[in-house]
Amino acid sequence: MPIRFKINDVAVEAKPGEGLLDVARRNGFSIPSLCHLESVPAIGACRICLVEVRRGRRSKLTTSCNYEVLDGIEVSTDSPEIRRHRAMNLELLLARAPSSEAIRKLAAQYGVSQPRFGPIKYNPLPNCILCELCVRACTELGHHALTTVGRGDRKRIGLPFNKPADTCVGCGACASVCPTHCIPMTDTLTKRAIWGQKHDFVRCSECGAPVITKKHRDHAIATKGLPEDYYDVCQSCKQIATSQRFAAIVW
Amino acid sequence: MTSPFKNAAELEKHQKQLQGQKQLPSTIAVCTSGCVAYGANRLVDAFTKAVKSRKIGDQVRIIATGCQGFCERGPLVVVHPQEWFYEKVDGKDINDILDSALKGKVLKRLLHKDAKGKTYQKESEVPFYRNQKRLLLAQNSRIDPCSIDDYLRAGGYAALAKALTKMAPEEVIEQITASGLRGRGGGGFPAGVKWKSCRAAASKNGVRYIICNADEGDPGAFMDRALIEGNPHSVIEGMIIGAWAVGHPGKPQGFVYIRNEYPLAVERLGIALEQARAAGLLGKNILGSGLNFDIQVNRGGGAFVCGESTALMASIEGDVGRPRAKHIHTVEVGLNGKPSNLNNVETWANVPLIIDHGVKWFTKIGTGDVSDNPWGGSKGTKIFALVGKVKNTGLVEVPMGATLREIIYDIGGGIRDGKKFKAVQTGGPSGGCLPESKLDVPVDFDTLVQEGSMMGSGGMIVMDEDTCMVDVAKYFVGFLKFESCGNCTSCRDGLIRLHELLEDITTGRGSEATIQLIEDLAETVRASSLCALGTSAVNPLQSTLRYFRDEYLAHVQDQRCPAKVCKELITFTIDAKKCNGCTLCAKRCPQDTIEGKKKKPYTIIQDNCIKCGICMDVCQQDAVIVQ
Ligand SMILES: Cc1cc2nc3c(=O)[nH]c(=O)nc-3n(C[C@H](O)[C@H](O)[C@H](O)COP(=O)(O)O)c2cc1C
Ligand code: SF4
Ligand code: SF4
Ligand code: SF4
Ligand code: SF4
Ligand code: SF4
Ligand code: FES
Ligand code: FES
Numbered sequence: 001m002p003i004r005f006k007i008n009d010v011a012v013e014a015k016p017g018e019g020l021l022d023v024a025r026r027n028g029f030s031i032p033s034l035c036h037l038e039s040v041p042a043i044g045a046c047r048i049c050l051v052e053v054r055r056g057r058r059s060k061l062t063t064s065c066n067y068e069v070l071d072g073i074e075v076s077t078d079s080p081e082i083r084r085h086r087a088m089n090l091e092l093l094l095a096r097a098p099s100s101e102a103i104r105k106l107a108a109q110y111g112v113s114q115p116r117f118g119p120i121k122y123n124p125l126p127n128c129i130l131c132e133l134c135v136r137a138c139t140e141l142g143h144h145a146l147t148t149v150g151r152g153d154r155k156r157i158g159l160p161f162n163k164p165a166d167t168c169v170g171c172g173a174c175a176s177v178c179p180t181h182c183i184p185m186t187d188t189l190t191k192r193a194i195w196g197q198k199h200d201f202v203r204c205s206e207c208g209a210p211v212i213t214k215k216h217r218d219h220a221i222a223t224k225g226l227p228e229d230y231y232d233v234c235q236s237c238k239q240i241a242t243s244q245r246f247a248a249i250v251w
Numbered sequence: 252m253t254s255p256f257k258n259a260a261e262l263e264k265h266q267k268q269l270q271g272q273k274q275l276p277s278t279i280a281v282c283t284s285g286c287v288a289y290g291a292n293r294l295v296d297a298f299t300k301a302v303k304s305r306k307i308g309d310q311v312r313i314i315a316t317g318c319q320g321f322c323e324r325g326p327l328v329v330v331h332p333q334e335w336f337y338e339k340v341d342g343k344d345i346n347d348i349l350d351s352a353l354k355g356k357v358l359k360r361l362l363h364k365d366a367k368g369k370t371y372q373k374e375s376e377v378p379f380y381r382n383q384k385r386l387l388l389a390q391n392s393r394i395d396p397c398s399i400d401d402y403l404r405a406g407g408y409a410a411l412a413k414a415l416t417k418m419a420p421e422e423v424i425e426q427i428t429a430s431g432l433r434g435r436g437g438g439g440f441p442a443g444v445k446w447k448s449c450r451a452a453a454s455k456n457g458v459r460y461i462i463c464n465a466d467e468g469d470p471g472a473f474m475d476r477a478l479i480e481g482n483p484h485s486v487i488e489g490m491i492i493g494a495w496a497v498g499h500p501g502k503p504q505g506f507v508y509i510r511n512e513y514p515l516a517v518e519r520l521g522i523a524l525e526q527a528r529a530a531g532l533l534g535k536n537i538l539g540s541g542l543n544f545d546i547q548v549n550r551g552g553g554a555f556v557c558g559e560s561t562a563l564m565a566s567i568e569g570d571v572g573r574p575r576a577k578h579i580h581t582v583e584v585g586l587n588g589k590p591s592n593l594n595n596v597e598t599w600a601n602v603p604l605i606i607d608h609g610v611k612w613f614t615k616i617g618t619g620d621v622s623d624n625p626w627g628g629s630k631g632t633k634i635f636a637l638v639g640k641v642k643n644t645g646l647v648e649v650p651m652g653a654t655l656r657e658i659i660y661d662i663g664g665g666i667r668d669g670k671k672f673k674a675v676q677t678g679g680p681s682g683g684c685l686p687e688s689k690l691d692v693p694v695d696f697d698t699l700v701q702e703g704s705m706m707g708s709g710g711m712i713v714m715d716e717d718t719c720m721v722d723v724a725k726y727f728v729g730f731l732k733f734e735s736c737g738n739c740t741s742c743r744d745g746l747i748r749l750h751e752l753l754e755d756i757t758t759g760r761g762s763e764a765t766i767q768l769i770e771d772l773a774e775t776v777r778a779s780s781l782c783a784l785g786t787s788a789v790n791p792l793q794s795t796l797r798y799f800r801d802e803y804l805a806h807v808q809d810q811r812c813p814a815k816v817c818k819e820l821i822t823f824t825i826d827a828k829k830c831n832g833c834t835l836c837a838k839r840c841p842q843d844t845i846e847g848k849k850k851k852p853y854t855i856i857q858d859n860c861i862k863c864g865i866c867m868d869v870c871q872q873d874a875v876i877v878q
Contacts, residue, residue: 044576047740047779061778066576085741088775092744116768117748130737148737151554153747155737
């Protein structure tokens with residue numbers, strides 16, 4: 001049985017257990033968000049995806065990413081009240097991540113250009129907004145190499161037991177999901193440096209470009225049952241090879 | 252206790268036997284809870300030794316009890332059956348107390364004296380107790396918490412026998428609903444309604460968790476601790492009745508989540524659980540009813556947020572204690588994904604009383620009408636930890652609907668040191684501060700919320716005229732910014748920023764725009780945070796802005812702290828007319844910043860003054876003025 005409800009007076013359908021934000025987006029409604037990806041569990045950290053949900057006679061403000069849809073609810077994705085609180089939360093986040101382009105842009109859409117708050121005092125990873133996407137991505141991929149440490153005003157993203165984790169494969173997923181690009185990761189042709197470790201790259205046997213870290217390759221081959229030589233050639237060389245084969249057939 | 256009770260009749264028989272037994276002529280009850288801080292443990296040892304050496308063990312029984320309430324006057328000792336109430340008892344008093352007990356003559360010098368010099372013999376006559384209604388705490392100065400027989404003798408476990416043999420689970424739920432019992436842990440949610448949904452929730456293998464919240468993270472609160480240390484079986488009995496009502500027939504399982512900082516409570520709870528097992532009141536086929544139920548103890552790590560229901564369950568599961576969204580309630584999907592019924596210690600302790608004495612008896616106490624709506628009033632009593640600037644601090648139990656004035660003045664004895672009352676904060680760190688004009692409001696769940704505060708779990712902090720309300724707001728915001736789990740932007744960063752803004756005001760850097768920003772930000776913290784820590788964190792702030800706005804304005808408009816607390820806004824000076832040049836202040840000033848010649852007026856060199864106020868405290872001429 002699908003769940004049926006309304007978003008901004010438009011009837012929509014969803015599967016039981018789906019998150020409201022995902023359903024809304026699939027149906028073309030835009031709701032801003034900073035800490036949500038469909039592929040990781042929602043935690044409702046940034047408080048930007050606020051919507052109003054009416055259930056029977058009761059109406060409340062709630063974040064949509066971690067709201068499981070229910071039959072008969074009526075959702076509105078915009079109102080002066082919603083905008084006001086999104087704007088304030090963006091102002092708080094802009095003060096945390098003043099040099100993040102993504103936050104600046106989103107904040108500007110809500111009329112916030114200069115936060116009324118100074119630099120955040122405890123700030124071990126500049127521009128981090130504590131959305132935990134990195135931690136959740138790493139955990140979801142099965143690496144468990146990142147964690148949150150502490151609580152309240154001393155909360156931060158860190159390494160388990162405060163030392164580089166053996167389980168980190170240098171995949172870079174954490175850095176690529178980070179909305180503020182604040183995780184330091186530097187790649188050279190031969191090595192990737194991230195979270196206090198250096199990982200050797202597998203180099204493409206055709207063009208020499210870095211393909212994947214060796215540790216990541218070993219992990220992927222072991223867990224996904226891929227052929228041993230799967231990562232020997234980089235994506236673009238594989239594509240060239242395919243199109244050459246294709247061309248040989250056509251002509 | 253010999254063998255486990257196989258059925259209710261055996262339990263009743265044993266109870267009758269206990270009640271018929273002749274008691275020793277005297278029982279001396281020594282508080283060993285917080286009074287331990289004043290040496291109460293040594294008292295118990297000394298009493299026990301003295302009884303042994305004087306060979307009067309056949310006449311006097313010494314018991315170590317939980318908190319007896321009037322902590323201000325501790326260590327407390329009550330002598331039964333006369334109920335003589337002795338305060339500030341010292342090792343030297345032991346033989347006198349024993350003599351008086353043996354002779355049956357009260358020991359006058361240890362009795363309580365009120366401000367007018369009137370003395371009181373019996374505990375129940377002392378004004379602090381006289382104006383209370385002690386139902387849950389009734390046994391705290393009577394029974395040995397480590398003796399199940401004491402509890403049984405006082406009628407304990409009769410309610411359980413009644414529920415298990417004469418009432419269907421649904422009937423128990425109906426009674427609890429009809430009683431209007433609302434959760435004592437904070438939210439005031441009707442217990443019966445919660446039980447009913449938990450019973451109705453689907454559970455594939457029939458497992459339902461019956462959980463007791465004994466995390467009690469509010470600084471200064473000790474209601475739950477007192478119940479567990481003083482009468483642990485009352486909580487256990489409540490939980491077994493709950494297991495019957497919510498989880499039978501099925502697989503109900505019990506947990507007590509208790510603060511690790513409460514070693515004595517953990518110990519006494521453990522002993523009580525062992526005794527209940529040995530008596531067949533926990534385990535398989537309890538009293539022959541078919542109910543199988545046991546209780547496991549989990550020790551909490553001490554974070555305030557772990558008291559929140561979803562964080563608590565995460566913590567029991569071994570995860571970091573942090574809240575999650577509760578759009579689907581924990582009664583349906585809670586601990587380990589199973590239906591879970593969480594209630595507070597005090598809520599559980601009420602259950603046997605209601606089953607025992609009936610709905611009619613319970614609904615007579617309290618406010619409103621719950622006959623067809625469990626939200627229609629607040630029934631029963633509530634325990635408060637009364638602390639701060641009142642004369643009589645301690646643990647008080649009053650009927651719901653008692654006024655703040657009754658609690659603070661009739662029981663608390665009014666404000667200390669002849670000062671004026673300023674505010675009372677109810678509800679723990681996220682409660683609101685109410686002013687003098689609200690002293691006559693009845694203390695019940697709904698009125699407190701209406702007035703901008705809340706019942707919370709029962710903290711009550713009284714503040715006098717020397718308290719700066721901006722400073723108070725800053726203190727609580729500071730506590731909560733530290734205790735927030737840090738998940739939500741609005742709660743984590745909102746509280747960090749509110750604390751900074753309040754700091755601006757208390758140091759004279761604030762303006763009216765600061766107040767405006769505080770108000771806007773507080774609304775966002777309340778409206779957009781995930782759990783109740785965030786949504787209620789701004790109560791102290793918003794209530795002080797509502798009732799003590801003039802104090803905020805004095806700070807930002809005139810750079811003045813009316814209560815003379817905020818250091819940056821006050822100056823200490825010496826009144827040359829009053830100063831006799833005694834040199835005392837100059838000698839004591841930690842900054843060496845008071846100058847003058849002996850017998851001539853002294854002056855304070857302001858630049859180095861750190862506003863510690865020592866000069867003012869030591870001056871006997873009242874020559875030091877603070878402005
Ligand atoms: C931050 C926070 C801390 C809490 N701490 C406690 C606590 O220490 N003890 C408690 O019984 N309830 C506490 N609660 C309330 C619980 O979440 C829950 O509502 C309560 O235990 C339910 O029991 P009741 O209905 O019997 O009150 C807390 C709630 C929040 C939001
Ligand atoms: S690079 Fe390391 S820490 Fe980052 S997601 Fe991959 S395994 Fe996790
Ligand atoms: S490092 Fe990036 S992804 Fe991780 S919590 Fe911070 S902002 Fe989010
Ligand atoms: S409101 Fe505060 S304590 Fe509650 S989940 Fe959010 S950050 Fe954590
Ligand atoms: S307030 Fe303290 S530092 Fe200042 S003058 Fe008095 S004693 Fe010295
Ligand atoms: S203590 Fe008082 S009287 Fe003595 S020197 Fe200081 S101000 Fe003067
Ligand atoms: S996207 Fe929902 S709270 Fe961040
Ligand atoms: S701790 Fe002893 S009376 Fe409260």
